[in-house]
Every structure is written in structure tokens, then in C-alpha cells.
Amino acid sequence: MRFVASLVISVLTLAVGLPAAAQQGVTDSEIVLGCSNSFSGPLAYTGEQATKFGVDLYFKVVNDAGGINGRKVRTVYYDDGFKPQEAVANTKKLVEQDRVFAVIAPQGTAPVSATLDYLEENKVPLLFPFQGSPITRGRKYVFSGMTLYDRQSKMMIDYLAGQRKLKTFATIYQDDDYGKAFLTGFEKDLGRYNLKLVAAEPVKRGVTDVSAQIAKLRAASPQVTFLVLTPGPGAQALKEQQKIGWTDTIMVSSGPLTDEKYLGLAGEAAGGVEGLSLWPDPLTSDLPGMKAYRDAMVKYFGKNEPNRYSLSGYFAAMLFTEGAKRAGKNLTRESLITALEGVKGFESGILPPLSIGPDHETQKQGFWVRVEKGRFKQLTDWLKSE
Amino acid sequence: MNVRRAWPLLVVAALAVWPLIAPRYFVFLASVVLVNVVVAIGLNLLTGYTNQMSFGHAGFLAIGAYAAALLTIHAPAIPVVFTLLLAGAITAAVGLAFGVPCLRLGGLYLSMATLAFGFVITEAILNLDTLTKGADGLRVPVARLGPLPLGTDAARYYLTAAVAVLMVAAAVNLVRTRPGRAFLALRESEIAAQASGVPVAAYKAAAFGISAFYTGVAGGLFAFVVGFLSPDAFDVFLSVDFVVMIIVGGLGSVPGSIVGAAVVTVLYDWLAAFQNYRPLIFGAILIGCTLFMPGGIVRVLARR
Amino acid sequence: MTWATVIHVVVSGLATGAIYALMALALVIVYNATRTLNFAQGEMLMISTFVAWAAQRALGLPLVMALVVAVVAGAALGWVVERLVIRRAIGGTHWDVLLITVGLSLILRAVAGLVWTHDEFPFPSFFPSAPVSLGAVRLAPVSLGVLGASLALMAALWALFRFTRLGRAMRAVAQNQRAARLMGISVERVYSTSWMLAAVVGAIAGVLVAPVVFLSSKMGLVVINGFTAAVIGGFGSMPGAVLGGLLLGVLENLAPLYLPSGIRYSVPFVVLIAILVVRPAGLVGRVERRKV
Numbered sequence: 005m006r007f008v009a010s011l012v013i014s015v016l017t018l019a020v021g022l023p024a025a026a027q028q029g030v031t032d033s034e035i036v037l038g039c040s041n042s043f044s045g046p047l048a049y050t051g052e053q054a055t056k057f058g059v060d061l062y063f064k065v066v067n068d069a070g071g072i073n074g075r076k077v078r079t080v081y082y083d084d085g086f087k088p089q090e091a092v093a094n095t096k097k098l099v100e101q102d103r104v105f106a107v108i109a110p111q112g113t114a115p116v117s118a119t120l121d122y123l124e125e126n127k128v129p130l131l132f133p134f135q136g137s138p139i140t141r142g143r144k145y146v147f148s149g150m151t152l153y154d155r156q157s158k159m160m161i162d163y164l165a166g167q168r169k170l171k172t173f174a175t176i177y178q179d180d181d182y183g184k185a186f187l188t189g190f191e192k193d194l195g196r197y198n199l200k201l202v203a204a205e206p207v208k209r210g211v212t213d214v215s216a217q218i219a220k221l222r223a224a225s226p227q228v229t230f231l232v233l234t235p236g237p238g239a240q241a242l243k244e245q246q247k248i249g250w251t252d253t254i255m256v257s258s259g260p261l262t263d264e265k266y267l268g269l270a271g272e273a274a275g276g277v278e279g280l281s282l283w284p285d286p287l288t289s290d291l292p293g294m295k296a297y298r299d300a301m302v303k304y305f306g307k308n309e310p311n312r313y314s315l316s317g318y319f320a321a322m323l324f325t326e327g328a329k330r331a332g333k334n335l336t337r338e339s340l341i342t343a344l345e346g347v348k349g350f351e352s353g354i355l356p357p358l359s360i361g362p363d364h365e366t367q368k369q370g371f372w373v374r375v376e377k378g379r380f381k382q383l384t385d386w387l388k389s390e
Numbered sequence: 391m392n393v394r395r396a397w398p399l400l401v402v403a404a405l406a407v408w409p410l411i412a413p414r415y416f417v418f419l420a421s422v423v424l425v426n427v428v429v430a431i432g433l434n435l436l437t438g439y440t441n442q443m444s445f446g447h448a449g450f451l452a453i454g455a456y457a458a459a460l461l462t463i464h465a466p467a468i469p470v471v472f473t474l475l476l477a478g479a480i481t482a483a484v485g486l487a488f489g490v491p492c493l494r495l496g497g498l499y500l501s502m503a504t505l506a507f508g509f510v511i512t513e514a515i516l517n518l519d520t521l522t523k524g525a526d527g528l529r530v531p532v533a534r535l536g537p538l539p540l541g542t543d544a545a546r547y548y549l550t551a552a553v554a555v556l557m558v559a560a561a562v563n564l565v566r567t568r569p570g571r572a573f574l575a576l577r578e579s580e581i582a583a584q585a586s587g588v589p590v591a592a593y594k595a596a597a598f599g600i601s602a603f604y605t606g607v608a609g610g611l612f613a614f615v616v617g618f619l620s621p622d623a624f625d626v627f628l629s630v631d632f633v634v635m636i637i638v639g640g641l642g643s644v645p646g647s648i649v650g651a652a653v654v655t656v657l658y659d660w661l662a663a664f665q666n667y668r669p670l671i672f673g674a675i676l677i678g679c680t681l682f683m684p685g686g687i688v689r690v691l692a693r694r
Numbered sequence: 695m696t697w698a699t700v701i702h703v704v705v706s707g708l709a710t711g712a713i714y715a716l717m718a719l720a721l722v723i724v725y726n727a728t729r730t731l732n733f734a735q736g737e738m739l740m741i742s743t744f745v746a747w748a749a750q751r752a753l754g755l756p757l758v759m760a761l762v763v764a765v766v767a768g769a770a771l772g773w774v775v776e777r778l779v780i781r782r783a784i785g786g787t788h789w790d791v792l793l794i795t796v797g798l799s800l801i802l803r804a805v806a807g808l809v810w811t812h813d814e815f816p817f818p819s820f821f822p823s824a825p826v827s828l829g830a831v832r833l834a835p836v837s838l839g840v841l842g843a844s845l846a847l848m849a850a851l852w853a854l855f856r857f858t859r860l861g862r863a864m865r866a867v868a869q870n871q872r873a874a875r876l877m878g879i880s881v882e883r884v885y886s887t888s889w890m891l892a893a894v895v896g897a898i899a900g901v902l903v904a905p906v907v908f909l910s911s912k913m914g915l916v917v918i919n920g921f922t923a924a925v926i927g928g929f930g931s932m933p934g935a936v937l938g939g940l941l942l943g944v945l946e947n948l949a950p951l952y953l954p955s956g957i958r959y960s961v962p963f964v965v966l967i968a969i970l971v972v973r974p975a976g977l978v979g980r981v982e983r984r985k986v
Contacts, residue, residue, distance in 0.1 A: 044666065049910075097415055247837075630793075670801055
């Protein structure tokens, strides 16, 4: 009898919260979007900023101004703690239970790629994921967000080897998909200039000491050393460079790394570091879109400092809004895809005029910066990767 | 036909009609619950019956999952049933190779060693990236039962349910037989068991091997149900979740394992909506259960 | 590689290893008293470091005072945790306490995230990082300082366990609780002192490691290295914890210097497997004999 009771409990717990009938995420008054993201685990900060203080920030502005064609946007987020199996479960729940219209701004290569096939099969748009590996290419329902890593590598090499005529390159890279994607990109792009990496040192995730890697890189005496790391280890590498008094190399940070966070962590060790920046300075840029972003942040989340993670989420919501407006009153998944594909010369006031083609890549540019007096100073105009 | 005879049939019938009546997401969630049921039973056979706690079962799950995925990729002709058996056997072999030296140690030391084992396995997955694709993650192809591809949530559910029912039945029978009674004797007092002529070392190793086998098979199911594997999936907190399942459900009880797995899995899924508060709530529940509900749900029900 | 480079890398590894050793010691102190692994050690370390940092920012304290704040916060946290939660579960199985500490680690990390966000913050260091030259060898004061401070703390711990009444009581409890109780030692007091002592050692390790791994809600994860060190050394053995920590730190640094990239990071875990399979009680540990 005990066993039967236990089983009844098991079945009942399963049956809790069976769904109410719903549309496909669009009604006359509402659009439902959502994503699975990291709210705990290693990327909790990025995840929370991009969604609650980024995507939601822009939608608050839109909703207070009357919504998109009269529809207010509502968002649903679930925590996956950067675990792919949880991302799969959350994404299924979003699509099948919450009946979201589209998935917007999920984070991380492994969690995102775990859900790619499922979303494509179910014809659910996956919009502007916060990751740069080219796994998102060539899918009908997927639009990439961040400038993809291979494009970043191309811009970095074209600028340094092409324009500045530098000859010897080395890299210290994160030993995962992010680092390896850049490594492959560097090797390919340097090949076009008949150059090779003189040293490439992997760093394991969560490592506490990079002295050996920096020592080996220094022994190869490169003119340029690429840092393809996350903020913590990136700052550690700069501090280690300072520790051994290595000055005759230009440290160059990858796009995802080039932000104020890592500058703050490295402190004075970051002086003179260069890098590819994907976004204008969130605190000081006087572009009109950036001012609007900061004003909105002050208005809705006064305690939260502007940063590039929330900016990227804000921008994703902005692009969605542009697409949904173009799709008009008859908003369907298909009409959204068509509308986004038709975006030409969109003025965001944040990035240069943006066009999305059939390749579904929204960002393809970056500009060069150098750290001076603790901030990134813009050295070039927007670089192109076409 | 009395009630005791009837309920297994009722359960099987309920499992069989579930995909017909439940919404799609709950079919998937039920598959995850069933995978966790198999792990919880495996862990409970080790812990509840021989008093040895493992904090490395996420590692065993990973071995089974990667073994099944790699077998399906490189030997797609093998029917999924054999793939799962092989996944279980490989996991049991690795488990024994690692476990036997540690079994000489006391119960707590085994916990430490299994915890370390969990770290070792995720490191191994990262480092054997030519095979496992490391941190990029591994896409698991659709399982095949002969010519039949198991490509839908319902198909994967039926596979999982069938395997889970068999594994539960096997566990129920095992604990009633001579080895099962020997396991219980081990839990009560190893030395007394030895004095009564139970070959302690052999039975402990057997319990460890069976536990690893169960978890390996569950790992194979996990691979097919989730469809994507990466080392991030199998961290120490997953091992802890499994321990929580058997503590919440009830140590040394097959029904307890089932209830624990179901409650914890559904709770965890439900808490995902609480975003940053999830660890807080889950942690509080964990402490509360340990302090105020020793013996788990099964004990609470039995008292009523 | 030149010798000068190798020496720099080894010293850097010893400094990291010394911090691992402190974390391993904190784990071992708790283990010896309450026979459990404190899963929340890392999060307790993280909280005390955060408190020190917050006090330093709010009150403009010098770093030494921040260290004092960390120590006090650590001790208070250790006491509260032991008194309020752990002691209630002492009578249960060993994994009851372990599970409670798991729950605590989840809660503490979530609380830190809610209070200070999950962001990473720079933490000031006691020691400058500009190198000093000794002949051809360049050494960073920060490595030497961390190493020196850790060794001093270890020496203090050794003296505490060797020469004080409290230390003897703790060793007696570690060896045999029932006998210790019969000899008139207050085992409960040893429990709570051990938790406080471990939390203090952790807090100091936290202040030393925070400039390196940065302050964040996830910094507690470095204690995994302390755990590995303790297992390599032999869980329960304090000399083993120190040996394991230093060995791990140096291995982690030397392997990238000499081994190809594919296998270098396998070294610590190959050592760990070898220890588990060949000598499961660790380098220094002994297998405990169990009696009826």
C-alpha cells in the first residue's frame, strides 16, 4: 500500500501545472519571448545582465511607449546554470508550455548548440544568441548576435598584419570552443599573409596561475600576443606579464574580452593593451543610441551600472522590435524571419547602419581600441569583415 | 487478484498511456524522471543497502552517456538495447577498476574518493577531446531499434520507460534474494556480516559494480533523451542531486528511490523559473529535509 | 627554457600551491573534528572575503584591517554554521552533515549573488607584483609574499596543535572521539573551535587568493584544488594536506612548461587517479582500522 501511495505521489507531482491552452506566443495585446540562460553557475553575471537588465530594459521602454503595433512584450527566463541538459529542458518548456513566439538572447556555445536542432525542427526563431561560434550559420530560424569569431579573427589579422604590417604573432587561448575557434581563425587568416603563429598556449578553464604559459610565449618573442580568454584569466595574464617585466609585445584582446570588466580586474597592468571592440564604450560614448541606453538604465534600473552585457541584450531586443514592426500586424514566425532578412541600413544609434542578409548575421564589425588612462580609446573607424 | 499483485500492472498501464494523455513537455519531463529513477535505484543499491555513499555518480552517468553516444556514432548498426547494455557494462568495468582499491577504505573515505572520481571524469572528457569533442559538446544521433528510429519525445519516452521498468523489477527481485539480504547485512554491521560468513569484499565490489551498471544504462538513456552532451552537464552538483533523491525518497527502499527521483526532478524543473533564487530555495529544502525528515518521504508515509 | 624562467615558474607554483594547502588544511581540520567534508568551505571563504572587501570599501580601511575583518567574519560564520546547523545533525550519518554543507554552499553562493551580484571584482594585494631581480632570476614579491604568509600560518597551526591544550584536545578528538570524551574533553567545544579555526584559515586563504582569482561569488570553487590536494596527501593528514597542495601547485605550473598542450592538463588528475588506485589513503595517510 505504501508503494501505491508513493507512486500516486510521483504521478501527481508530474501532473502539477498542466498547461492552459495558448496561441503561438502572439495575441492582439501581447508577444511572449523567452530564453534559457545562466542565472547561476560560472556565467551568472553575464546572463542576468543580458536578460533582466538588457532585453527587459529595452522592452520596458517599448511597452511604456505603447508596445509593438499595440502588443506589449512579455519575457520568460529559466535558469540553466550553463548545463546543456537544463538548457534543453528549459527551451522545451518555453516552446511547449509557455508557448513563446521566439527564443531571444540565450547564452553560451554548449547550451545554445544543445537546443539548435530542436528549435529548427519546431520552426521556432532563435534570435541573437550571446555566443560567437559559427555553429549558428546556415539555419533558417537562427539569427546570430555577436560578431562571429571567425569574422573577428579576420578583422584583427587584416588590421595588424595588413595595415600595421606586424609580422610575428602568438596567442594564449582558453582551452574550449571559444579559444579554439579563434585559434583556427588566426591560423587561416595569417596564412593569407604567409605568416604563422609563433606560439600558441592553451589555458584551462578555471586555472589559477598562467606563469608557465606567459613564460613560454615570451620565449617565442612575438610582436603581438592575442588574449583569447575570459575576464578573470585575461586579467591574470596581464598581471603575469607585468610580474616578469615583459614589455616588448602588444597584448591584444579578442572581442568578447574587450570590455571594462576585464580592464577593471587587471588595473594598471592593462595599460597599453589593444583590442577589437564590438561595442561603443557603454559609460562614455556620446552616440545617440548609447545615450538613450544609459537614460533608460537610469530610469528603470538606477542601481545597475551600464555594461556591454546588458547593452548586447538591449540591442537584441531593439533588433527584434525592428523586425516585429516591419512584419506588421500579421506577426508570425515566418513573417518575422522575412522582415528581419529585409532589414537594410537600420540606424540603431549604437552600431553603424545595419543590414541583415540571407546569411542571418546581424553584426559583422568592430573597431580597434587601445587602453589609455584606464579606458578604451578608439583608434580606428568601424572595421569590416566582409 | 489482490492489490499487491495488481499494482505493477497498473503502473505499467499508467506509464503506457502517459504520452497519450500528457502534454508533450511532460512526456519529456517524465523521461528525465525515469532516467533519474534508474540512477537513484543504482545509487540506493550502493548506499541504502551497503551503507557506502557515492558523490561521483554524475561521473558514472557521464561514462554511460558518452559510451552510448560514441557507440551510436561509430557503430550505428547496433540496436539501442545492446548499446545501453554496453554502456552499462563499460561503466561497471570502469567503476570496478576504480572502486575496488577504494572499497578497502572506510565509508567516508569512499565518499571522498568518489567525489574526486567525479572531477577526474569531467577532466577526462575535456582532455580526450578527439573522442569526446571536449568542451564543444557532442551531438547524440537518434537511437535506432533495428530499422526503427526513435526520433520523437514519445519514442524516447517508451524506450526509457521500458528500460526503467525492467531495471526496477530487477532491483526489487535483487533485494529479495540472497545477495540482497547479504547487502542489508553489510549495512547493519560489516563485521557481523563477515562473522556470519558473508564474503564482504566480494559483495561490496558487486554492489559497487551493479550500482555503476545501473547508472551507466541511465547515462545511455540520458544521452538519447537530452540529445547533447558536454562535460558541463556532469558536475559535482549533479552527483549531489542524485544523493538528494535517495535521501528525500528514502534510503534502502526501491519505492523511495522512485519517489525521490520524481519529486526532486520535478521540483528542480519547476524552480528553474525562479532564476537566481533557485539555488537558495533548493539549498534550504536540502537542509530542511536532512534535518527534519530522516528516512525520507517513504518513512513519513509509512508512519501515517 | 632557461633556469631563471624555471625558477620563476616553480616559485609561482609554490605560491599557488601554498594557498591550495591552506584550503586543504581548512578541510582537514573540520574533517578531523566532525568526520565530514565541509562542502561549504569555499563559499564560507568567499563570504568572509566579500565582507572584508565591503568593509574596506565602505570604511576605507587599510588592507591589514580588512584581513582582520575577514578573520572575524570567518570565525563568526564558522561558529554560527556549526552551532545552528551542523550540531543538530551530528548524530546522523556522515553524509547528513555533508548534505547540509552542500545546501549551505548553494545558499551562501546565492546570497552573495543577491547582495554583491555575480560579477567579478578586483581585490587589493598586500604585495607588489613588479619583479625584483636576484642575479638572472626575476621573482615577483607577490609570489614570495603569499608563500611566506602561508608558511607562517602553517607554522602557527603546527604550534597550535603541538603545544596548546586546545590543540591536544583537537588531536585527541581526531583520534578517538569516545576516548576523548571519557578523558573529560568537551567534544562539543572542539567541534565548534574546529569549525571556527577552519573558517579563519579559509578566510586568510581567501584574502591571499582573491587578488589572483578575483573576488566573485564563484571564487569558492578554488577550494576544489584544496580538496584534490587533501586527497593526494591523504585526507585527514595535515602534513599530507601541505605536501599535496605544494605538489599540486608546482605540477600545474611545470606541466605546461614541458608537456605538449594535449596532455599537460591531465597531469594533476593522472596523479589523482594514480593515488586513488595505488594508494587510496594518500601519500601520507593511513588506512583507518575499524573495530566492532
